[in-house]
Amino acid sequence: xxxxxxVWSSRFMHYIGEVQKYMQFTFTGHIAIVLVFLIGAGGYQxxxxxxxxxxxxxxEILIAVxxxxxxxxxRPTTLLREPDQxxxxxxxxxxxxxxxxALAWTFWxxxxxxxxxxxxxxxxxxxxxxxxxxxxxxxxxxxxxLKYISVQGEFNYRYSERGQLVWxxxxxxxxxxxxxxxxxxxxxxxxxxxxxxxSVIYMVxxxxxxxxxxxxxxxxxxxxQNRMMSFYRFANYFTDVPHLHGSIRRRGWLxxxxxxxxxxxxxxxxxxxxxxxxxxxxxxYLWLRLTAISAIIAVFVDIPVVTWxxxxxxxxxxxxxxxxxxxxxxxxxxDMLYPLPDNARRLAVKQIVRLAMITQAVIVGVCxxxxxxxxxxxxxxxxxxxxxxxxxxx
Amino acid sequence: MSVLEVQHVTGGYTRKPxxxxxxxxxxxxELVGLIxxxxxxxSTTIKHIIGTMLPKEGNIRLNGVTLKEDTDKYRTAFSYxxxxxxxxxxxxxxxxxxxxxxxxxxxxxxxxxxSAILLKEFRMEKRLNWFPSHFSKGMRQKVxxxxxxxxxxxxxxxxxxxxxxxxxxIQSLLDQMDEKKKEGASIxxxxxxxxxxxxxxxxxxxxxxxxxxxxxxxxxxxxxxxMPNATLDDLYIAMTKERxxxxxx
Numbered sequence: 001x002x003x004x005x006x007v008w009s010s011r012f013m014h015y016i017g018e019v020q021k022y023m024q025f026t027f028t029g030h031i032a033i034v035l036v037f038l039i040g041a042g043g044y045q046x047x048x049x050x051x052x053x054x055x056x057x058x059x060e061i062l063i064a065v066x067x068x069x070x071x072x073x074x075r076p077t078t079l080l081r082e083p084d085q086x087x088x089x090x091x092x093x094x095x096x097x098x099x100x101x102a103l104a105w106t107f108w109x110x111x112x113x114x115x116x117x118x119x120x121x122x123x124x125x126x127x128x129x130x131x132x133x134x135x136x137x138x139x140x141x142x143x144x145x146l147k148y149i150s151v152q153g154e155f156n157y158r159y160s161e162r163g164q165l166v167w168x169x170x171x172x173x174x175x176x177x178x179x180x181x182x183x184x185x186x187x188x189x190x191x192x193x194x195x196x197x198x199s200v201i202y203m204v205x206x207x208x209x210x211x212x213x214x215x216x217x218x219x220x221x222x223x224x225q226n227r228m229m230s231f232y233r234f235a236n237y238f239t240d241v242p243h244l245h246g247s248i249r250r251r252g253w254l255x256x257x258x259x260x261x262x263x264x265x266x267x268x269x270x271x272x273x274x275x276x277x278x279x280x281x282x283x284x285y286l287w288l289r290l291t292a293i294s295a296i297i298a299v300f301v302d303i304p305v306v307t308w309x310x311x312x313x314x315x316x317x318x319x320x321x322x323x324x325x326x327x328x329x330x331x332x333x334x335d336m337l338y339p340l341p342d343n344a345r346r347l348a349v350k351q352i353v354r355l356a357m358i359t360q361a362v363i364v365g366v367c368x369x370x371x372x373x374x375x376x377x378x379x380x381x382x383x384x385x386x387x388x389x390x391x392x393x394x
Numbered sequence: 395m396s397v398l399e400v401q402h403v404t405g406g407y408t409r410k411p412x413x414x415x416x417x418x419x420x421x422x423x424e425l426v427g428l429i430x431x432x433x434x435x436x437s438t439t440i441k442h443i444i445g446t447m448l449p450k451e452g453n454i455r456l457n458g459v460t461l462k463e464d465t466d467k468y469r470t471a472f473s474y475x476x477x478x479x480x481x482x483x484x485x486x487x488x489x490x491x492x493x494x495x496x497x498x499x500x501x502x503x504x505x506x507x508x509s510a511i512l513l514k515e516f517r518m519e520k521r522l523n524w525f526p527s528h529f530s531k532g533m534r535q536k537v538x539x540x541x542x543x544x545x546x547x548x549x550x551x552x553x554x555x556x557x558x559x560x561x562x563x564i565q566s567l568l569d570q571m572d573e574k575k576k577e578g579a580s581i582x583x584x585x586x587x588x589x590x591x592x593x594x595x596x597x598x599x600x601x602x603x604x605x606x607x608x609x610x611x612x613x614x615x616x617x618x619x620x621m622p623n624a625t626l627d628d629l630y631i632a633m634t635k636e637r638x639x640x641x642x643x
Contacts, residue, residue, distance in 0.1 A: 248483045248527065250525070263492070268493060271489075275482075276482070331480075332476075333480065334480055334494075335493075337444055337445070338497035338498070339465070339468075339470040339499075340497055
């Protein structure tokens with residue numbers, strides 16, 4: 001049999017492939033535009049604020065709490081699967097090889113979050129504290145070390161306690177880490193070392209405790225499943241995820257909307273298409289996320305021209321995708337046999353998309369209400385949508 | 395006058411026709427069984443009748459019109475129960491009935507009256523707000539059957555109706571079919587359950603390799619095969635063997 005390092009490697013490659021596949025879709029197109037805008041706007045605001053920040057601003061405690069809290073979330077990425085509890089059982093004693101690989105990945109995949117937040121806060125530290133550059137980078141090193149302890153600690157705790165009461169463990173680590181970072185920012189070297197040693201002892205206690213315990217496969221497998229599901233659900237806001245494909249939700253709270261399409265032969269296709277739009281996750285979330293992005297831009301970007309361009313682009317994107325999604329269906333459906341005019345489906349899709357886009361226009365318009373000529377946003381969204389519907393292929 | 399007239403129809407998916415020069419009629423109030431092996435052309439025949447496939451040659455008339463001549467009249471004239479239930483995942487049972495009623499121009503009162511009877515007959519009253527994902531295969535089949543009977547057309551086209559239904563469901567379906575027949579509706583039913591076909595069908599069409607091998611009442615068929623006292627199963631097996639011999643010869 002291949003050794004356990006190979007098992008890890010092949011799983012890891014598969015996992016990375018899966019993540020990459022969806023990340024590509026998630027961070028392309030409209031979401032990339034939004035991120036660039038948000039990061040740009042945020043960076044600009046931050047640098048302006050640094051110019052006027054008061055010297056007594058409590059930067060140390062704030063940074064200690066934020067970074068400390070970010071450090072404690074160290075859920076191990078084990079990539080274990082359900083069949084493992086049967087097939088890997090004979091290898092129990094050799095599993096440490098596998099887990100050391102898994103924990104290395106867990107560390108590298110998570111450490112950057114706290115690191116980036118700390119690096120972003122460095123200009124603030126320079127502005128309000130007397131820390132030297134050397135001190136600042138030594139503290140960076142401390143944060144990396146604490147993250148390593150955190151990853152090992154959480155894994156040992158979950159292993160020995162089978163995942164019970166993990167928040168207690170996290171609370172204890174949070175207190176130790178926040179104190180350690182705060183003391184470091186106060187350049188209390190000795191106390192920092194003491195705090196760090198305490199956290200190492202804490203980690204070792206649970207490692208000792210876990211020795212001889214069987215691997216808590218069930219707990220780790222469940223963690224993996226939850227992680228992948230939440231990843232897929234996240235990705236599904238941006239793109240089609242086949243694992244979740246075509247899921248249907250009743251969304252009973254929107255039932256009142258259906259009253260707008262009264263009973264009658266002329267409304268049969270509209271009756272169907274409207275429900276398809278509201279209840280199919282793919283279609284509904286498509287509309288929801290593009291509307292949300294457009295609305296967020298309208299709220300946070302104060303330059304009307306930018307709002308208009310983004311609103312227009314997103315109106316185009318929503319209209320064309322929604323129209324295609326609702327029109328195309330290769331399969332046989334019963335409504336193909338209904339004694340209705342041939343263009344009934346196309347007409348119904350057009351009207352439902354129009355309804356969805358007017359709703360989008362109103363939402364974005366309200367969000368842009370503080371801007372001069374905000375009503376132009378509404379006109380642009382509806383106008384672009386109508387134009388798109390007209391010129392796109394039927 | 396015939397409700398359905400299939401006249402010299404040739405058709406299929408590619409150039410090679412699946413059905414060849416097919417002709418038969420169904421009269422008012424008749425229950426006709428369409429019988430054949432897998433691949434004999436039953437489903438293709440049905441697809442041509444419901445209009446999802448168009449004949450390469452020949453034509454199909456329903457109540458005197460072809461699909462091209464009067465689409466609305468043609469489509470209103472029949473309802474169809476496919477072999478595998480085709481439901482909308484996003485609609486509840488109630489909404490399936492409502493949508494069907496709307497599409498066929500039924501008024502609300504008629505919908506309520508007819509669906510109440512059907513729901514009771516098929517024991518689905520308590521599932522009105524369920525989505526198809528919660529239905530078993532048999533229940534899905536029942537939804538299709540209820541939608542078809544709700545419309546009250548001149549012709550019912552039913553593809554392999556008994557698979558997946560529980561015995562009570564089968565009985566309910568047969569009862570409904572009987573009742574509609576008495577009211578003057580015609581039924582074209584394709585099935586492999588030959589004993590049921592023999593018992594209930596007024597006429598049988600035996601389809602083999604895309605052509606009508608024989609058709610008529612059970613008596614006609616027994617004469618044609620020179621097998622008095624034969625059951626439909628016997629005739630069916632005889633037909634397939636006879637063809638195999640011809641092919642070998």
